[in-house]
Amino acid sequence: MTDPITPVLTANWADDRAWKITNFERRGGYATMRKALRGNPDDIAAMIKDSQLRGRGGAGFPTGLKWSLLDKDLSKPRYLVVNADESEPGACKDMPLMMASPHTLVEGVIISSFAFHAHYAFIYVRGEVLHVIRRLQQAVAEAYSSGYLGRNIQGSGYDLELIVHAGAGAYICGEETALLDSLEGRRGQPRLKPPFPAVAGLYGAPTVINNVESISTVPAIVGNGIDWFTSMGVDNGKGMGIMSLSGHVANPGQVEVPLGTTLRQLLEMTGGIREGHQLKFWTPGGSSSPIFTDEHLDVPLDYDSVAKAGSMLGTRSLQIFDETVSVVRAVTRWLEFYKHESCGKCTPCREGTWWLVQILKRIEAGQGQEGDIEKLLDLCDNIGGKSFCALGDAAVTPVNSAIKYFRDEFEAGYHTPAWELFPYERNVIYAQNAQNTHNAGVAQ
Template sequence: MTRSTLTPVLSSYWDEPMSWTLDCYHRHDGYQALRTAVTMAPDDVIGLVKDSGLRGRGGAGFPTGQKWSFIPQGGEGAAAKPHYLVINADESEPGTCKDIPLMMATPHVLVEGAIIAAYAIRARHAFIYVRGEVVPVLRRLQTAVAEAYDAGYLGTDVLGSGFDLDLVVHAGAGAYICGEETALLDSLEGRRGQPRLRPPFPAVAGLYACPTVVNNVESVSSVPAVIRGGVDWFTTMGTEKSPGFTLYSLSGHVTTPGQYEAPLGITLRELLDYAGGVRAGHELKFWTPGGSSTPLLTGEHLDVPLDYEGMAGVGSMLGTKALQIFDETTCVVRAVRRWTQFYAHESCGKCTPCREGTYWLTQIYARLENGDGQRADLDTLLDIADAIFGKSFCALGDGAASPILSSLKYFRAEYEAHLDGGCPFDPVASMLAVPEGALS
């Protein structure tokens, strides 16, 4: 059952002074879930997370406990190799801004979740892969990890359980492609970040060709609350197939942008009520449910549940729940062009559909905006997007194609208006109307 009220769990004390310290975390039941987990068998921890229905919060929504269970156990073959936990904190999707504030405000919840996850999959080493540009986040995490070592939560014989764990905070080199899990693993190993061919999947041959779990920051950070509250508590929130709480990031033309923690299945209309609605004097034109890589939606989708099934039902994806709100002053062609330029710049070049397709898409968008476009260009956009979608080496190609396909579906008339002398929106006013940080 969906509940239309906010459910602050991860964000419940973000506004407290020194919320990032170990003392503050202890005051809010910090590391109590770890104390419980190490008294359980690792397989029982996996079973509990499985039963909770916790789904990955990084975009795909794959069940977290099920992903953990893929790690081979026993003593032969792949099971005899070391196991690794890698946390994907390389948040770089345009519009996505949930993991960085979480790590800034409460880094210890991520550290505790990482220890529990590593214990469950029997990993002796864990890594948090963070974007190198966000130096304050790196420092926050490194300080939290040092505090955890000093308190006996990391290192040898964690809490007297006989479990050993070393946790490393690794600074990435700033490539969007490294948000793709196998490209992240290559980068972590010191190679150029490019997606790997699968199979084998990371659960069999991941980091250093060993069994590896790659989880998103929010996924791992949700684990302590699941352990503390239990399955019955967790499933009182959200929907049957998408249970629990999650962070929705509202940005753009909204009165009060920010992080809104709510049950999965809440609607954008309800979230806009909490955020004061679209900015005064304007109305909603289009929005993204999960960052720039998800098919955009319009005002007719305000009451669609913001869960994995609801978004799939209207041809989009929940993704990272980055709700970018655009009002009627925004040129949809200009917005999608900016996203396309981003994907062309960030393509790793490994596969032809993405490398060549994103380049030619940017050329067509330049013609449309400069008044040199032809009617055939609109069909060419669709053809190229179709040649990329589902045919590139990783999901970057899908992300580049999705806003093009969806914007032509809902706003073809606006594209056609660009054929008669270029962008019908005043360029300066249109650029000022683009929400800061939403497009690049």
């Protein structure tokens, strides 16, 4: 059994004004960067590769390996793009990290860019999170003022320009090539691959695209060493990760633990399911991952174990649902999101998500027709693996898995509305909390 550890990326979140550069430096911030800039960039890149750090943005692709795939021609410009377009339902780890400790990310950007010889870096942030954008812009301005960004950083001879770019609010821009199109000023739509960004990315130049948490982890590895990092986690999932728990839990929020920790352990750490209820189903990697049930409580939350059990670790967005929730309703709400966020570039996703929503809504209303479940599965088969990017795959996984584990609820939708089977007021969290607060005030 994996034991919880002292937080690393989240260690300073509770500090007073943790986002200020002076408070970050008081905890040793930027000391690793100074040391790194005096060393050999290729040694740092090799260190990240040997640490077995896997991307923290969803797919889990080895970070060091991604860096090594860059075009070897150093006469071409190289770019680092940080994907901070966190926008999937349930995902909530990158935004809190940037809000609480933006300099953790900025230091990671500097070390990472130095490691693979990039002199321009971009942080692409979802446009709706204006508070996060302002916090990042302030941190970048502080870093420039302190001589950590710009020309000849700390007398090292290394130059780096860092730009915070606000997106226009499109889920599709979380897909790395659609993000690049948006960053270049075009409509965010996925590109045909190959060529891959490592060969022809931003402005046609070799580009590394990494998630916020992946880049933020780099200073911890460089500062503490490979052995320290690999001592945590499991064989194919080294290190720690931020898990986001939301939904019907006693204490929702972010918990930083070694990869391989189970949901059962996380619930024990955070107070469990809300009082008087029991777990029904949950997502290990957000709404784009196949759902799990209570039989998966002891699946280690690492990339390979979750995949073996039939889902994806993804962004570690653990949405927890108790027995009051209609699976049909939850899946319908997710599919409405994916239908709305489809860029419309390819037919399977554009048309398929629309039809999935139509069928799901009538099943939710108790107006399902014989054969609707088979139609849903057939539509999923015609979308998954056949769309231009992974949004189509993301849309069908909750449908397929929900039917697999809760087919009876879909069949009940042939004659009974979901809101009669599972009255929606029973699963509302905040209204119930507000009523409890009101009752407590009256009692006093």
